[in-house]
Amino acid sequence: MSDHQPGAGPSTACVPSLEQMQQWTRSLGQAQQLILEYATEQMARAVPQPPLPSACGALPPAPAHFFQPERLAQVQADFAKESIALWQRFLDGGKGDHTPPPDSPAARADRRFAAPQWTDHPFYDMIRQSYLLIADYLTRLSDTVDGIDPHQKERMRFATQGLVDALAPSNFPLTNPVVFERTMETGGENLVRGLRHMLADMEKGQLSQTDGSAFRVGENIAATPGKVVKETPLYQLIHYAPTTKKVLATPLVIFPPWINRFYILDLSPEKSFVKWAVDQGLSVFMVSWKSADASMKDIDWDDYILRGQIDAIDTVRDLLGVESVHTIGYCVAGTTLAATLALLAARGQADKVASATLFTAQVDFSEAGDLSLFVDDEQLKLVEQLSAPGYLDGRYMAATFNLLRGRDLIWNYVVNNYLLGEDYVPFDLLYWNGDTTNLPATWHRHYLADLYRDNKLAAPGALSIDGTPIDLRKVTTPCYMQAGKEDHIAPPRSVWKVKDHFRGPIRFVLAGSGHIAGVVNPPSKQKYQYWTCEKPAASLDEFVASATETPGSWWPDWIEWVRAVAPETVAAKGARIPGKGKLAAIEDAPGRYVKGDPA
Known part of the structure; x- marks a missing residue:
């Protein structure tokens, strides 16, 4: 990685210039806006629409507020405050302290971002903090929806959380520093191995979570006489x-x-x-x-x-x-x-x-x-x-149960096995889960x-x-x-x-x-x-x-x-x-x- 020049791309070995940090900040701000617009549109689609008026009947009653005004205002105000604070922490060209305050959503521990590269490099640190801020905003935003039944509201919150998990920067090669480094080190061999894993899973119609060849039913599992x-x-x-x-x-x-x-x-x-x-x-x-x-x-x-x-x-x-x-x-x-x-x-x-x-x-x-x-x-x-x-x-039920904990049971394996190209670790419980x-x-x-x-x-x-x-x-x-x-x-x-x-x-x-x-x-x-x-x-x-x-x-x-x-x-x-x-x-x-x- 040391042979990368400043400006050639994100690298843990270089400190970005002021111009680079400002450009990244603008880009991330635009990305924030795109994600927010997309998520809000998806939430709107999830809300049942009022019935159309009949040809000879009265107009239907006005629908309830889409969002609870007071809670929505508070969520938006908190997001604006946190966003400004986030951008300000990074506008000094990487020379200042980027650590968010303890009560900020960007300060919450998250094992998806446990690798030191996520905090050591200002570019990835800002991606991480920006994502955590947006994730918190979207989740809280779904809680402010009003005028729908509780079951529908829970479905919206679940769908929002699924969307937030899917959009995590850790899930994409160019925004995950560990994957980016591995790709540079191996000349892309990790992605080739990951592609093999993915094609094999597509062939069997099921996400793999472990090395199934390590287990034999009746021999080393289900073996009680x-x-x-x-x-x-x-x-x-x-x-x-x-x-x-x-x-x-x-x-x-x-x-x-x-x-x-x-x-x-x-x-x-x-x-x-x-x-x-x-x-x-x-x-x-x-x-x-x-x-x-x-x-x-x-x-x-x-x-x-x-x-x-x-x-x-x-x-x-x-x-x-x-x-x-x-x-x-x-x-x-x-x-x-x-x-x-x-x-x-x-x-x-x-x-x-x-x-x-x-x-x-x-x-x-x-x-x-x-x-x-x-x-x-x-x-x-x-x-x-x-x-x-x-x-x-049974694969449909397995997929449903995986969705209940998508972060751990889907995206974790997408990153490790598809992006990093890691070999599957033998684990009897996960073998059973896939059987x-x-x-x-x-x-x-x-x-x-x-x-x-x-x-x-x-x-x-x-x-x-x-x-x-x-x-x-x-x-x-x-x-x-x-x-x-x-x-x-x-x-x-x-x-x-x-x-x-x-x-x-x-x-x-x-x-x-x-x-x-x-x-x-x-x-x-x-x-x-x-x-x-x-x-x-x-x-x-x-x-x-x-x-x-x-x-x-x-x-x-x-x-x-x-x-x-x-x-x-x-x-x-x-x-x-x-x-x-x-x-x-x-x-x-x-x-x-x-x-x-x-x-």
């Missing part, structure tokens, strides 16, 4: 081999979400919840759902409840000769487990389940978070079009409409399963509820609402991190923390105010709770050994469904 002991057109049932001489008499049946593969709970041995639970003396069974194909186009929620969860529960009860089982439902499978419990209660069969554990699961979708922004009549029509073969390609499953079209459409849009599960009797109306208030099964403090898919405030419906004893635990890392947090890692509260709390805020923080994993808290519910133990022999009972082993775990081979 066991046998598949039952297979249906909907699921395989895995029975894991015990590792202790005695096991709890009440077995555990785990229902993972069918939106992804089950082995999020059985990653590498040191991260595997399944292996850990087996080592704690539990007889563990796992449901491995079949990825949908055209033959499953009519599969609905009733099937996942009756021919999925209840069938698996009854199968394990019969196999081991026990009255009841412990259950775990993760995410959508936890929502489904809640409906299963309500159906069993309505039929007088609640004693089939000794306890229910819900991982980041919602039953009341009135505050369901950003995912609900993708659910309206237009989106449902789009889902129906995409599901023409009878199922929804998508297809969803039955009928189920997916009804799930979005009945639960996310219409919130029917929270309304007693609004939903029926196999002709039986269900009411969550009839559920008295002991329940362990786990929520992730930073969960963007099932926000803790939404998960908490289970307590407003179930009538049995509930232990609520708030775990550090989010939807995945908050769950998959083995004790050996000593990561994060969790919060519990032994006295009654009427709300999540009240819980947080009184909660006790415990460092590390919440898994030990959970196993003690399970043992307290049903402490009896039995010898790990006979039917407790996979394939040794009345159900013969079909194949070794993890089975062919999880490998994408349903034939």
